[in-house]
Amino acid sequence: MLVQFYNVSKIYPNGVKALDDISLKIDRGEFLFLMGPSGAGKSSLIKMLFREELPTRGQIFVASRSIVRMKRSEVPKLRRNMGIVFQDFKLLENKTVAENIAFAMKVVGASNRDIRQRVPEVINMVGLKGKEDCLPTELSGGEQQRVGIARALANRPLMLIADEPTGNLDMETSLEIMELLYDINRKGTTVIMATHARELVKQAHRRIIMLEHGRIVNDTPHGESLS
Amino acid sequence: MKLSNMMYFFREASKSLSRNRLLSFATITTVAVCILILGMAVLLTLNASRFINRLESDVQMIAFLDKTLTKAEINEVRAEIEKIEGIKSIKFISRDQSLAELQETYGSEYDLKATLGKNPLPHTFEIEAQNPQEVPKIAKQVDKIVGVYKVNYGQGIVERLFQVTHWVRIISVAFIIVLAAGAVFLIATTTRLSVFARRKEIYLMKLIGATDWFIRWPFFIEGIFLGVAGSLLAVGLLALGYGALLQNITSMAIINLVSDMTLLGKVYLSLVAAGAVLGVLGTYISLNRFLDV
Numbered sequence: 001m002l003v004q005f006y007n008v009s010k011i012y013p014n015g016v017k018a019l020d021d022i023s024l025k026i027d028r029g030e031f032l033f034l035m036g037p038s039g040a041g042k043s044s045l046i047k048m049l050f051r052e053e054l055p056t057r058g059q060i061f062v063a064s065r066s067i068v069r070m071k072r073s074e075v076p077k078l079r080r081n082m083g084i085v086f087q088d089f090k091l092l093e094n095k096t097v098a099e100n101i102a103f104a105m106k107v108v109g110a111s112n113r114d115i116r117q118r119v120p121e122v123i124n125m126v127g128l129k130g131k132e133d134c135l136p137t138e139l140s141g142g143e144q145q146r147v148g149i150a151r152a153l154a155n156r157p158l159m160l161i162a163d164e165p166t167g168n169l170d171m172e173t174s175l176e177i178m179e180l181l182y183d184i185n186r187k188g189t190t191v192i193m194a195t196h197a198r199e200l201v202k203q204a205h206r207r208i209i210m211l212e213h214g215r216i217v218n219d220t221p222h223g224e225s226l227s
Numbered sequence: 228m229k230l231s232n233m234m235y236f237f238r239e240a241s242k243s244l245s246r247n248r249l250l251s252f253a254t255i256t257t258v259a260v261c262i263l264i265l266g267m268a269v270l271l272t273l274n275a276s277r278f279i280n281r282l283e284s285d286v287q288m289i290a291f292l293d294k295t296l297t298k299a300e301i302n303e304v305r306a307e308i309e310k311i312e313g314i315k316s317i318k319f320i321s322r323d324q325s326l327a328e329l330q331e332t333y334g335s336e337y338d339l340k341a342t343l344g345k346n347p348l349p350h351t352f353e354i355e356a357q358n359p360q361e362v363p364k365i366a367k368q369v370d371k372i373v374g375v376y377k378v379n380y381g382q383g384i385v386e387r388l389f390q391v392t393h394w395v396r397i398i399s400v401a402f403i404i405v406l407a408a409g410a411v412f413l414i415a416t417t418t419r420l421s422v423f424a425r426r427k428e429i430y431l432m433k434l435i436g437a438t439d440w441f442i443r444w445p446f447f448i449e450g451i452f453l454g455v456a457g458s459l460l461a462v463g464l465l466a467l468g469y470g471a472l473l474q475n476i477t478s479m480a481i482i483n484l485v486s487d488m489t490l491l492g493k494v495y496l497s498l499v500a501a502g503a504v505l506g507v508l509g510t511y512i513s514l515n516r517f518l519d520v
Binding site: 050052073076077078079080082084090092104106107108109111112151155 | 229231232235427428430431432433434435436437438441442520
């Protein structure tokens with residue numbers, strides 16, 4: 001079991017209840033969609049996975065470690081098990097494609113030798129060969145997200161967490177990105193993806209968790225609920 | 228710490244410095260002004276405490292002895308006094324010596340001995356304490372010794388002097404602390420701009436799994452550099468100014484400024500170190516909020 005939520009609630013200081021008594025389990029190697037309207041609690045749930053937020057009540061375990069009881073100094077180790085992909089890519093504008101990926105390895109203390117070896121590997125994996133020295137501004141949205149995914153993969157994470165990764169992309173590009181994510185999943189990385197896009201999810205036949213008002217209203221192993 | 232990381236930190240720091248030249252300049256100026264004011268306060272305090280020390284070390288007591296004492300008894304009194312803790316020196320001055328000294332102040336035209344008939348002065352001990360602050364306490368003990376007629380140390384005035392010097396010391400230290408705190412706040416405000424400009428990068432590093440220290444180091448190196456550059460500027464100005472002051476004022480005998488070069492060197496060096504510390508402290512404060520992810 002990679003992720004376990006036990007009766008997790010999150011109430012923000014302004015009184016908004018983002019999550020209400022959530023319990024769920026995610027296995028290693030799963031591909032999981034988190035769906036639901038804006039404000040349903042998708043982002044809050046995702047942020048708890050890498051401990052940007054802590055639950056108000058309940059327990060969360062990631063790779064058998066309690067996120068709630070974890071010391072501040074242990075958080076970097078937790079996050080090194082995860083690759084995070086953002087809706088707005090969050091690439092560093094003044095760094096090239098290769099430098100953006102190398103940066104992610106550098107900040108977790110990878111050696112220069114490792115970096116030289118791994119960066120071309122992940123660039124190949126996401127299909128950006130030949131674009132190593134481009135700046136993010138010289139790339140299309142889809143290509144930028146590929147860089148984001150390559151960066152997330154660089155440190156060989158146990159799981160990839162993607163918060164609306166196709167939110168800023170058109171349908172065709174989104175499908176390409178989805179293919180890339182399935183591919184990554186097939187190679188053994190757990191993928192957790194929050195999204196609005198019903199069309200993408202419908203064709204996927206993967207596990208879907210539907211959130212509404214901070215509660216799980218549906219959890220289907222193969223996406224039947226949408227078909 | 229790995230060497231490759233260390234090199235990375237220095238590279239990042241120098242990149243950031245050259246990218247934000249205007250901001251770097253602003254920070255250096257801020258540090259320079261702060262250290263300059265701090266340095267002036269330190270020099271002022273240094274001179275004030277030197278003045279105070281001299282005033283205090285002038286405090287000594289004189290024990291007047293009973294006139295009837297024999298030589299052996301005088302020696303006994305001396306031994307008694309020497310037993311008291313905290314005594315630095317004790318000097319016997321015979322009545323004849325005292326009279327001779329008195330005669331000197333009156334000049335040769337006026338024959339004291341002839342006028343007075345016999346010497347009215349008693350034998351005395353001049354006693355110095357290791358710590359001038361202890362004088363009143365020691366004086367009380369000396370006064371109790373049999374054979375001592377009276378002890379004089381400027382009763383009343385000395386106590387008030389110590390009260391004044393005590394407060395001068397407290398106020399000057401408080402003044403320096405307040406100035407340093409103000410400097411940290413000012414530097415934190417300027418470095419916050421540079422941290423704020425890179426908040427997205429910091430956030431990203433945190434989510435990727437960088438440790439706080441990995442993120443801090445380049446900023447600290449930047450802070451140390453800016454702090455040292457600013458304080459060097461300030462110390463240069465201060466040394467020039469104080470040097471000129473020393474040259475113009477030594478002719479006046481009353482004002483005796485601290486001119487010990489090794490001491491001044493230590494002060495200047497400490498100020499440069501203080502600049503580095505202020506730089507680090509400033510970045511630490513402004514960085515911490517952004518590390519809380």
